[in-house]
Amino acid sequence: MRAACPHLDATTHHVRDFADMMRDLRGEKLPAWMDRVLADDLPALHSLVNGMKRDLDAVTAGLSTPWSSGQVEGHVTRVKLLKRMGYGRANLDLLRRRILA
16 A cells, blocks of 8 residues: 555655654754754645744754653543542632642
8 A cells, every 4th residue: 555655655754663662762853854844745744844843952852862741641640530529619728639649
């Protein structure tokens, strides 16, 4: 199927290269990858690259460091859920008790 559709083949190649960058923490390869994507006629990936360009330093750092903010984001989501469960009436004291309980 990829042989019959060059756009699909190019997309597959770019996505695999990006996955390799993520897995191997090779953020320094990001600008070259972005240039290769922009050289092809792939509007969906162009949109992705344009979004990455808005905050290139953060994306490069995310692809270069082994640290993850996943646990922190999980806790923030849980606190927001508790606040929504209080229908907006949960003040700081009640939230503190529910979070620590």
